[in-house]
Amino acid sequence: MTAVTDHADHTERAEPWDDGLIARRAAGLPGEAFETPAGPGAYDGRRDGRLEQRLDALRELVGLSRTRLDGATLAEAGRVLDEAAARRRLSERHTVVAVAGATGSGKSTLFNALAGVPLSETGLRRPTTSAPIACSWTDGAAGLLDRLGIPGRSRRRPLQGHNGEAALEGLVLVDLPDHDSAAPAHREQVDRVLALVDAVIWVVDPEKYADAMLHERYLRPMAGHAEVMFVVLNQTDRLPGDAAEQVLDDLRRLLDEDGIAVGEHGEPGATVLPLSALTGEGVGELRDALDQFTAERLAAARRIDADVAAAADRLRPVYAAGRQLGLSEAAREEFADRLADSVGAAAAGQAAERAWARGANKACGTPWLRLWRWYEAQRALTTPAQAPAAPADEEATARQRVEHAVRAVGDAAASGLPAAWGQAVREAAARGAEGLPEALDELAVEADSAHGGGGRTAATPYATGVRPPRPGWWPVAVFVQASMTVLQVIGGLWLLGQIVGVLSPNLGVPVLMMLTGIVGGPCVEWSCRMAAKGPARRYGQEAERRLRDAAAACGRARVLDPVAAELLRYREVREQYVRVAGFSTTGR
Numbered sequence: 001m002t003a004v005t006d007h008a009d010h011t012e013r014a015e016p017w018d019d020g021l022i023a024r025r026a027a028g029l030p031g032e033a034f035e036t037p038a039g040p041g042a043y044d045g046r047r048d049g050r051l052e053q054r055l056d057a058l059r060e061l062v063g064l065s066r067t068r069l070d071g072a073t074l075a076e077a078g079r080v081l082d083e084a085a086a087r088r089r090l091s092e093r094h095t096v097v098a099v100a101g102a103t104g105s106g107k108s109t110l111f112n113a114l115a116g117v118p119l120s121e122t123g124l125r126r127p128t129t130s131a132p133i134a135c136s137w138t139d140g141a142a143g144l145l146d147r148l149g150i151p152g153r154s155r156r157r158p159l160q161g162h163n164g165e166a167a168l169e170g171l172v173l174v175d176l177p178d179h180d181s182a183a184p185a186h187r188e189q190v191d192r193v194l195a196l197v198d199a200v201i202w203v204v205d206p207e208k209y210a211d212a213m214l215h216e217r218y219l220r221p222m223a224g225h226a227e228v229m230f231v232v233l234n235q236t237d238r239l240p241g242d243a244a245e246q247v248l249d250d251l252r253r254l255l256d257e258d259g260i261a262v263g264e265h266g267e268p269g270a271t272v273l274p275l276s277a278l279t280g281e282g283v284g285e286l287r288d289a290l291d292q293f294t295a296e297r298l299a300a301a302r303r304i305d306a307d308v309a310a311a312a313d314r315l316r317p318v319y320a321a322g323r324q325l326g327l328s329e330a331a332r333e334e335f336a337d338r339l340a341d342s343v344g345a346a347a348a349g350q351a352a353e354r355a356w357a358r359g360a361n362k363a364c365g366t367p368w369l370r371l372w373r374w375y376e377a378q379r380a381l382t383t384p385a386q387a388p389a390a391p392a393d394e395e396a397t398a399r400q401r402v403e404h405a406v407r408a409v410g411d412a413a414a415s416g417l418p419a420a421w422g423q424a425v426r427e428a429a430a431r432g433a434e435g436l437p438e439a440l441d442e443l444a445v446e447a448d449s450a451h452g453g454g455g456r457t458a459a460t461p462y463a464t465g466v467r468p469p470r471p472g473w474w475p476v477a478v479f480v481q482a483s484m485t486v487l488q489v490i491g492g493l494w495l496l497g498q499i500v501g502v503l504s505p506n507l508g509v510p511v512l513m514m515l516t517g518i519v520g521g522p523c524v525e526w527s528c529r530m531a532a533k534g535p536a537r538r539y540g541q542e543a544e545r546r547l548r549d550a551a552a553a554c555g556r557a558r559v560l561d562p563v564a565a566e567l568l569r570y571r572e573v574r575e576q577y578v579r580v581a582g583f584s585t586t587g588r
Helices: 021-027 049-065 071-088 107-115 142-148 184-194 212-219 223-228 243-257 283-296 299-319 329-342 345-364 367-382 392-414 419-432 436-450 474-500 508-582
Strands: 095-101 133-136 171-175 199-204 229-233 271-274
Touching: 049 071, 049 299, 049 508, 071 299, 095 107, 095 184, 095 283, 095 299, 107 133, 107 171, 107 199, 107 283, 133 142, 142 171, 171 283, 199 212, 199 223, 223 229, 223 299, 229 243, 229 283, 243 271, 271 283, 283 299, 299 419, 299 508, 329 345, 329 392, 329 436, 329 508, 345 508, 392 419, 392 436, 392 508, 419 508, 436 508, 474 508
Parallel strands: 095 171, 095 199, 199 229, 229 271
Antiparallel strands: 133 171
């Protein structure tokens, strides 16, 4: 049925219960406009600064997460932001309330009872309501109804209230098709409109109030929207005696199991009322509750707040970490140890220690031994030798060690993070490690050239042309060794002069000089070798530390810093999520 419209008598505005929409379109008469201009009736976000902060946090959260999460994960949060912005641009003087229910629950009868005139068709034919029908108690709701997609032919005006009845100023009531309709298009319309209205009146009857579809598909998922929800038990006139109270108590129990807070004794929550739309019993109480609800003008903010809370709850697995964030010091040290092992830091220290010891032996050794070593070196140069094979297996093993170290530190950093962010941390580590083996190989090449090619060793001060430091006793040892050589030479020449008859015979002194030089030279060399062990060991340890630090710095710049940046990004996102999930707006 439709409301009666008298275009002939239309002068300034339509009859109180007439929508007058088509007439005003044609004649340009004042009344309800299609686009609600920004002004006193527009939604003013400053009235709820905490909701504004919560929306800003959600907007920032989505922006920071776009490159880390897939679009499907953020789709609901984006929809909430879009719908919140669309609702806040429209009138806050109006409260859009949907009347929803199952087939035969009597929601259209209740809709007509509230409007005071039969605007929505009722009857035994099912489904009776095939499209949403709106009834606005106050002008200026066209923008809101356009947003709901309700055409002008489905917009109505109520009958003026009788004396003593609640005025319901600002109420926009929408009668929906059955949520359990056999027609899929009807169910789609219900779902679409329920996502856009400010509040909803769920109409249940004594037969279907425990229907699984109602509770599992609608009430339970909308548990966080209790403050913008009315649940009315209709058709109480069919229940004998105190059966209505028993059914009502059972309905409250089911709502509690669904997680819906029931607003009793001044507590915020859903309003639960018994009534009979057919006889009018209890309809007045519902009108009074709706009148108070619309007069507060907080329904839109509550609905947006509940939508944000629901979006935050769905995003919780994506942002809630299971442990303290960041890499532990043990994980960092293990990563540095693995890199040091991959470039052969320990072997580098040993090679540097041997190089320092060779230098000491060369400087403090006997000249005859040095001459013999020189001779052996020259023989080795003249003897053809097969070139050593490239250490392919060693390089492959070193690369595997680097890759394993990167995977291990990535897994340690991602431990406890949500799956998407853990994957982002691992990918950051993998991207940073793409050139790490080559960079570490350069350190090994420098070390090889410094030590004449001794495998994957460290870059020591020799690699940069800096001679190793010498202890203070080194010049003294060189002088003593030279003195032993001089004694040998003088003693030998003295003996030679006596043999040829140039000098007078005296074997004691030259023989003693030669024996002193011959015995003293190796003793000096042995003493220097013993004394050089400590400095050589310290020099090798310093070379190992230098390589370890170089490898750790390379790994930190290429792997740890990108991982830390990704963890910092997650911290920023989590802070925004805490703001989204932690703020609460005005209570009802």
